[in-house]
Amino acid sequence: MTEMSSLELLLTAVIALVALATIFGVILGYAAVSFKVEGNPLAEQIDALLPQTQCGNCGYPGCKPYAQAIVDGEPINKCPPGGQATIDALAALLDVPAPELDAEHGEEAEVKSVAYIREDECIGCTKCIQACPVDAILGAAKLMHTVIVDECTGCDLCVEPCPVDCIDMLEIPSTLGDWHWQAPQTPAERFTSKHRDSNIIATDHAA
Amino acid sequence: MTKVWDIHGGIHPAQNKQQSLGGAIRAVPLPPTLILPLSQHIGAPAGPVVSVGDKVLKGQVIATAKGFVSAPVHAPSSGVISAIEEQSVPHASGMKAPCIVMTTDGADSWMAHSGTLAYRDCSAAELLSTIAESGITGLGGAGFPSAVKLQPRQSIDTLIINATECEPYITADDQLMRQRSDDILIGIDILAHILGDPERILIGIEDNKPEAQLALATALKNRSHTEQACTIEVVEFPTKYPSGGEKQLIQILTGEEVPSGKLPADLGIVCQNIGTSHAIYRAICHGEPLISRITTVTGQACGKPGNYEVLIGTPAKHLLAEAEFDQTRCPNVVMGGPMMGFTLPSVDVPIIKSSNCLLATTREESPTPPPAQACIRCGHCAEVCPASLLPQQLYWHAQAKNYERLEAHHLADCIECGACSYVCPSSIPLVQYYRAAKGEIRLIAEEKRQSDRARVRFEHHQARVEREEKAKAAKREARKLAAEAAKAKREAEAANNQATDADKKDPAPVDANDIVQAAMARVAANQASPKDQHQRLQRAIKSTAARLQKAEQGLEALLKDDGAEPSAELLAQRDQQRATIEQARLRHEEANAKLAALDASENTPPQAGAEKAPSPATTVSGDDQNLDPAAMAIARAQKNAAEQASMSPQQKQQKQRDALEGRLKKAQARLSQAQSEGSEQVEAFSNAVATLSEKLKTADLELSTLGQTNPASNASQPVNQQTSQSEENS
Numbered sequence: 001m002t003e004m005s006s007l008e009l010l011l012t013a014v015i016a017l018v019a020l021a022t023i024f025g026v027i028l029g030y031a032a033v034s035f036k037v038e039g040n041p042l043a044e045q046i047d048a049l050l051p052q053t054q055c056g057n058c059g060y061p062g063c064k065p066y067a068q069a070i071v072d073g074e075p076i077n078k079c080p081p082g083g084q085a086t087i088d089a090l091a092a093l094l095d096v097p098a099p100e101l102d103a104e105h106g107e108e109a110e111v112k113s114v115a116y117i118r119e120d121e122c123i124g125c126t127k128c129i130q131a132c133p134v135d136a137i138l139g140a141a142k143l144m145h146t147v148i149v150d151e152c153t154g155c156d157l158c159v160e161p162c163p164v165d166c167i168d169m170l171e172i173p174s175t176l177g178d179w180h181w182q183a184p185q186t187p188a189e190r191f192t193s194k195h196r197d198s199n200i201i202a203t204d205h206a207a
Numbered sequence: 208m209t210k211v212w213d214i215h216g217g218i219h220p221a222q223n224k225q226q227s228l229g230g231a232i233r234a235v236p237l238p239p240t241l242i243l244p245l246s247q248h249i250g251a252p253a254g255p256v257v258s259v260g261d262k263v264l265k266g267q268v269i270a271t272a273k274g275f276v277s278a279p280v281h282a283p284s285s286g287v288i289s290a291i292e293e294q295s296v297p298h299a300s301g302m303k304a305p306c307i308v309m310t311t312d313g314a315d316s317w318m319a320h321s322g323t324l325a326y327r328d329c330s331a332a333e334l335l336s337t338i339a340e341s342g343i344t345g346l347g348g349a350g351f352p353s354a355v356k357l358q359p360r361q362s363i364d365t366l367i368i369n370a371t372e373c374e375p376y377i378t379a380d381d382q383l384m385r386q387r388s389d390d391i392l393i394g395i396d397i398l399a400h401i402l403g404d405p406e407r408i409l410i411g412i413e414d415n416k417p418e419a420q421l422a423l424a425t426a427l428k429n430r431s432h433t434e435q436a437c438t439i440e441v442v443e444f445p446t447k448y449p450s451g452g453e454k455q456l457i458q459i460l461t462g463e464e465v466p467s468g469k470l471p472a473d474l475g476i477v478c479q480n481i482g483t484s485h486a487i488y489r490a491i492c493h494g495e496p497l498i499s500r501i502t503t504v505t506g507q508a509c510g511k512p513g514n515y516e517v518l519i520g521t522p523a524k525h526l527l528a529e530a531e532f533d534q535t536r537c538p539n540v541v542m543g544g545p546m547m548g549f550t551l552p553s554v555d556v557p558i559i560k561s562s563n564c565l566l567a568t569t570r571e572e573s574p575t576p577p578p579a580q581a582c583i584r585c586g587h588c589a590e591v592c593p594a595s596l597l598p599q600q601l602y603w604h605a606q607a608k609n610y611e612r613l614e615a616h617h618l619a620d621c622i623e624c625g626a627c628s629y630v631c632p633s634s635i636p637l638v639q640y641y642r643a644a645k646g647e648i649r650l651i652a653e654e655k656r657q658s659d660r661a662r663v664r665f666e667h668h669q670a671r672v673e674r675e676e677k678a679k680a681a682k683r684e685a686r687k688l689a690a691e692a693a694k695a696k697r698e699a700e701a702a703n704n705q706a707t708d709a710d711k712k713d714p715a716p717v718d719a720n721d722i723v724q725a726a727m728a729r730v731a732a733n734q735a736s737p738k739d740q741h742q743r744l745q746r747a748i749k750s751t752a753a754r755l756q757k758a759e760q761g762l763e764a765l766l767k768d769d770g771a772e773p774s775a776e777l778l779a780q781r782d783q784q785r786a787t788i789e790q791a792r793l794r795h796e797e798a799n800a801k802l803a804a805l806d807a808s809e810n811t812p813p814q815a816g817a818e819k820a821p822s823p824a825t826t827v828s829g830d831d832q833n834l835d836p837a838a839m840a841i842a843r844a845q846k847n848a849a850e851q852a853s854m855s856p857q858q859k860q861q862k863q864r865d866a867l868e869g870r871l872k873k874a875q876a877r878l879s880q881a882q883s884e885g886s887e888q889v890e891a892f893s894n895a896v897a898t899l900s901e902k903l904k905t906a907d908l909e910l911s912t913l914g915q916t917n918p919a920s921n922a923s924q925p926v927n928q929q930t931s932q933s934e935e936n937s
Contacts, residue, residue, distance in 0.1 A: 047662070151664060164874075
């Protein structure tokens with residue numbers, strides 16, 4: 001009797017486990033199909049943080065491929081147009097320490113620049129149009145080309161292909177429209193600044 | 208008496224209003240020049256419609272509104288436009304902006320203008336267009352175009368007129384109410400008519416202006432000009448800074464708070480400044496555009512502080528001189544009030560539509576703020592914040608540049624009133640931190656917008672390149688298939704011919720299919736060959752004859768043109784022309800011969816198609832070589848960047864120089880090629896050579912200043928590298 005009951009026990013346990021496994025297997029299988037995430041959400045998040053200059057300085061043909069490469073383990077400090085701000089944002093997103101910008105891929109430009117075609121020298125070869133990753137150059141064969149300034153990302157990929165060397169990278173001048181207040185100097189900055197006031201210490205002022 | 212509510216926080220700084228209240232509004236003599244910035248309002252800058260040298264009359268439009276949120280600019284006096292250029296404008300940045308500068312002629316002669324008091328007979332749209340064309344913007348400070356604010360999508364039940372003027376020192380509105388309350392009331396009536404007579408019309412006024420209040424009450428009592436005019440209520444409330452903020456005033460008068468990110472119009476409320484309603488009265492009832500305003504000039508550095516009716520565009524210097532301003536006693540002049548104003552970069556900037564005050568205080572009156580000390584977390588700032596924010600938290604996050612947290616703490620709702628900085632015992636310039644952070648956030652948002660656009664454009668570019676690539680591949684495939692089919696057909700034909708020959712000799716049993724095919728091919732060949740062939744050849748003869756004639760004519764023309772000195776270019780052209788003629792003649796003869804042969808033997812099978820068919824193999828290889836140029840450029844850029852990074856600055860410079868030299872060589876090669884071919888682009892290429900050699904020279908110069916080593920030893924290797932690279936590229 002005792003032997004029988006232990007066998008029964010064993011059977012019950014096995015049946016119960018198999019039943020559970022089947023049920024959860026079905027649930028998981030269903031979830032895997034119906035809640036499948038399309039694309040790679042992390043790569044998209046990274047791509048959203050990159051500056052979309054599409055300059056290829058990182059060694060990848062555009063920002064999206066670099067975003068994918070970061071997901072696959074590439075260092076996050078290869079984007080000179082984004083600079084330290086982008087590296088910091090990526091580090092915050094991926095929860096890793098923020099490294100310095102890798103100088104191998106170029107330096108961060110202080111002022112943004114755009115391409116400018118000296119139009120009377122342009123011979124209309126369309127080479128720059130083919131090189132532009134964001135279609136920001138307008139023109140046709142044997143006709144003058146020009147850059148749509150608002151769309152130019154300043155990647156300078158068009159400068160090298162130009163046979164008559166008529167493309168310049170010009171810095172964007174700052175205007176009233178994009179001016180904004182600067183944060184006040186910190187005490188340390190005030191101490192080292194050339195334009196510092198004489199009263200660095202509050203008690204100086206009271207005196 | 209309407210109930211008034213209280214707002215959170217607020218401060219009570221010294222009023223200092225009495226100094227500028229002695230005496231009536233004074234007129235300012237006509238300045239010799241007027242400077243009119245094209246952007247005196249929020250929104251798109253106006254576009255000039257006059258040119259330098261034009262004579263303009265007082266009130267004439269000199270720049271029109273560009274876009275919906277924009278305002279035109281009018282000539283404040285008669286005179287001549289002397290310049291349209293960048294000038295210093297009253298802005299905290301001290302930057303220059305496009306302005307129209309005019310020299311007044313002293314006559315101050317008006318253009319023809321007229322208004323109407325029967326505005327109640329006009330439609331709201333007519334009145335709004337008059338207001339927009341008169342260039343009226345909010346005169347309280349921000350300068351938002353009034354016509355835009357007066358056409359909300361929501362229905363309006365409350366019109367609030369802001370007569371608070373809560374900042375210390377400023378008395379422009381106070382003085383205006385004392386002297387011109389009748390006009391103001393008409394202006395308010397116009398506003399009410401435009402907004403479809405809202406249920407409530409409230410004038411909010413602080414209790415520190417009893418005279419103004421009395422003047423308004425008297426005017427209300429004596430109102431006779433319009434019987435049907437709306438009921439206006441003057442609401443007095445205790446003085447507190449900043450009650451005059453739009454959202455704060457709404458809360459005081461109605462008890463309702465404008466939610467974060469919403470507009471007063473969402474609550475059915477429209478708020479207008481009292482000065483604006485006066486300007487609207489002038490525009491509608493007199494046809495006068497906004498060309499002057501009341502500005503307070505005050506501070507201890509002014510001998511004659513007071514309120515001045517000043518033309519827009521008057522240099523601040525001129526106005527200050529009128530008020531007997533003593534520059535030696537005043538370190539810097541502030542435009543606006545002591546709480547929210549900004550220091551003028553110089554006193555040459557003009558008075559604009561939103562300039563309500565020029566404040567010239569002495570050092571004793573407004574001493575330099577003591578240096579900021581550490582925050583002691585006393586919490587006074589949170590107690591006085593009228594927007595119920597947490598200034599201390601904002602301060603920490605602004606210092607840490609943690610913009611996400613700042614937005615979570617509703618930095619955007621900060622009205623920059625300066626109450627927190629005013630009470631801070633550590634004298635921390637809190638508002639400046641908030642302004643900087645707001646600017647940063649705006650900049651980041653703008654960059655994000657741009658990068659999103661670039662992403663979309665890049666993706667479309669990629670998609671297009673891919674599509675083109677696919678189309679090319681499909682074409683290639685189609686050509687290949689066609690060539691194969693043609694080949695198969697030819698082989699089949701050949702086989703058939705053999706088969707038919709065999710048929711005649713040896714009537715052996717053949718596959719039924721083959722017989723049918725052979726028969727069909729024969730029929731087709733017979734139908735196609737004699738007539739069509741003949742016609743085609745005749746056409747060919749005709750066209751070759753025409754081409755030959757044309758080429759000969761061209762040569763004749765060239766010979767005629769050729770004057771005293773036959774240049775190398777011309778000679779080359781002539782040779783080319785001769786070659787063309789020769790070719791054309793050959794073709795012509797060939798066609799003739801073919802026709803003759805055809806005529807001789809009608810049954811000869813045509814052989815023309817075989818040569819014409821493009822050989823697919825060459826096309827394919829050609830396409831493969833022609834990779835995506837963007838990808839190639841990227842690869843090149845990467846290579847260069849990688850090389851550059853591992854070099855010292857001097858090597859970099861050297862590399863640059865070598866690259867330039869390589870480019871120069873390329874350009875020279877192109878130039879000589881172009882010259883030998885007699886191309887039109889010779890000039891462009893020679894220009895390129897010139898610029899490149901100049902660049903090379905400067906690079907050489909830089910290199911020589913940079914390094915002491917001789918460039919010759921370094922030069923040889925990279926030059927070779929460069930040239931080999933260039934060969935790859937081309």
